[in-house]
Amino acid sequence: MGSVPKKQWAQVVEKTGGPVVYKEIDVQEPGPDEVLVNIKYSGVCHTDLHAVNGDWPLPTKLPLVGGHEGAGVVVAKGNLVEDIEIGDHAGVKWINGSCLQCDFCQQSDEPLCGKALLSGYTVDGSFQQYCIAKAAHVARLHKDIPLDAVAPVLCAGITVYKGLKESGARPGQSVAIVGAGGGLGSLAQQYAKAMGLKTIAIDTGDEKKKMCTEQLGSYAFVDFAKSQNVVKDVQAATEDGLGPHAVILVAVNEKPFQQAAEYVRPRGTVICIGLPAGAYLKAPVFESVIKMITIRGSYVGNRKDSAEALEFFRRGVIKAPFKVVGLSELQKVYDAMHQGQIAGRYVVDTSK
Numbered sequence: 466m467g468s469v470p471k472k473q474w475a476q477v478v479e480k481t482g483g484p485v486v487y488k489e490i491d492v493q494e495p496g497p498d499e500v501l502v503n504i505k506y507s508g509v510c511h512t513d514l515h516a517v518n519g520d521w522p523l524p525t526k527l528p529l530v531g532g533h534e535g536a537g538v539v540v541a542k543g544n545l546v547e548d549i550e551i552g553d554h555a556g557v558k559w560i561n562g563s564c565l566q567c568d569f570c571q572q573s574d575e576p577l578c579g580k581a582l583l584s585g586y587t588v589d590g591s592f593q594q595y596c597i598a599k600a601a602h603v604a605r606l607h608k609d610i611p612l613d614a615v616a617p618v619l620c621a622g623i624t625v626y627k628g629l630k631e632s633g634a635r636p637g638q639s640v641a642i643v644g645a646g647g648g649l650g651s652l653a654q655q656y657a658k659a660m661g662l663k664t665i666a667i668d669t670g671d672e673k674k675k676m677c678t679e680q681l682g683s684y685a686f687v688d689f690a691k692s693q694n695v696v697k698d699v700q701a702a703t704e705d706g707l708g709p710h711a712v713i714l715v716a717v718n719e720k721p722f723q724q725a726a727e728y729v730r731p732r733g734t735v736i737c738i739g740l741p742a743g744a745y746l747k748a749p750v751f752e753s754v755i756k757m758i759t760i761r762g763s764y765v766g767n768r769k770d771s772a773e774a775l776e777f778f779r780r781g782v783i784k785a786p787f788k789v790v791g792l793s794e795l796q797k798v799y800d801a802m803h804q805g806q807i808a809g810r811y812v813v814d815t816s817k
């Protein structure tokens with residue numbers, strides 16, 4: 466493997482509940498259809514915190530190296546890999562690999578593949594310096610793309626871009642982004658803007674309000690913690706008071722999943738993306754029927770969605786705030802995320 470070291474630094478979940486342990490571990494060798502990516506930067510997604518806490522009905526591998534927004538350079542590849550070269554820039558996504566043969570893979574619904582490998586969940590992810598992924602699934606990154614800024618696009622960006630497409634919202638229409646101040650939410654506002662949509666941001670606190678309205682392009686902000694009536698306030702924020710055409714739910718609490726159907730516009734669509742632990746969706750049957758509301762789930766994106774979302778970013782129309790800290794400080798990022806204190810995204814630099 467040439468210049469690839471035998472040992473590397475990683476953040477390891479040794480037991481569910483954490484904390485993560487920063488330590489030296491072995492570098493693995495890629496299999497025949499895999500590449501080894503020298504991760505330079507990795508975004509920290511709330512999913513990584515769900516994985517540490519073990520709060521989803523899907524067990525993680527243990528010990529686990531989390532992370533699934535890894536941007537870096539290909540340093541080794543298996544002998545079956547022909548369309549990506551050593552030295553190319555690549556991104557490790559949530560979908561680390563899929564069978565490419567099943568009903569879903571054949572129809573490019575790779576996230577639905579029953580054999581999908583999940584980076585930082587069922588296989589080791591990007592919170593290490595050298596990460597393995599299936600060559601078919603690593604994102605191809607142009608060399609003019611900065612590896613720190615692009616990291617959050619590899620999950621958050623792809624996911625919200627896909628969710629906006631699934632919503633069917635058209636240019637000129639309005640979309641409520643619920644959880645707008647977080648990683649997915651901040652990128653959702655930027656993708657929506659680039660797609661010609663108007664956004665209403667819903668989250669809490671002055672820092673997030675300022676970011677959403679002054680930096681990310683939302684024309685209105687509803688503070689869910691201060692509002693006496695979120696449903697009324699969201700509807701009132703639309704021009705005719707009838708509510709937004711679509712709602713993108715990226716919040717980490719159950720409440721908004723039980724409110725969105727009430728304020729979405731007749732004929733509107735509620736897209737569920739956030740995955741709060743143990744939560745249930747709720748919608749009034751009467752209003753949902755007579756308003757002809759659609760409620761649907763949206764789960765990351767396929768390879769084409771990923772390439773499209775990355776192309777928006779490469780063109781310079783997506784700019785979301787992020788802060789860089791060393792990989793060694795990952796636990797501090799989790800603590801802040803747990804408190805809901807992060808506006809935008811944290812990205813870890815694997816060299817420190």
Ligand SMILES: NC(=O)c1ccc[n+]([C@@H]2O[C@H](COP(=O)([O-])OP(=O)(O)OC[C@H]3O[C@@H](n4cnc5c(N)ncnc54)[C@H](O)[C@@H]3O)[C@@H](O)[C@H]2O)c1
Pocket residue numbers: 509510511512513515620621624643644645646647648649650667668669689715716717718720721737738739740741763764765766802805807809
């Ligand atoms: N479906 C998918 O494919 C997919 C992909 C990636 C992440 N996710 C999930 O999306 C969620 C968000 O991830 P993230 O990394 O953006 O998290 P984050 O912690 O960066 O942001 C979550 C935001 O939700 C806000 N929030 C909490 N309660 C709220 C409420 N009642 N109303 C409005 N906003 C509220 C928080 O203040 C925070 O700003 C997580 O559950 C994550 O696992 C899903």
Ligand SMILES: [Zn+2]
Pocket residue numbers: 510511512513533559620621
């Ligand atoms: Zn993610």
Ligand SMILES: [Zn+2]
Pocket residue numbers: 563564565566567568569570571578579580581
């Ligand atoms: Zn498959």
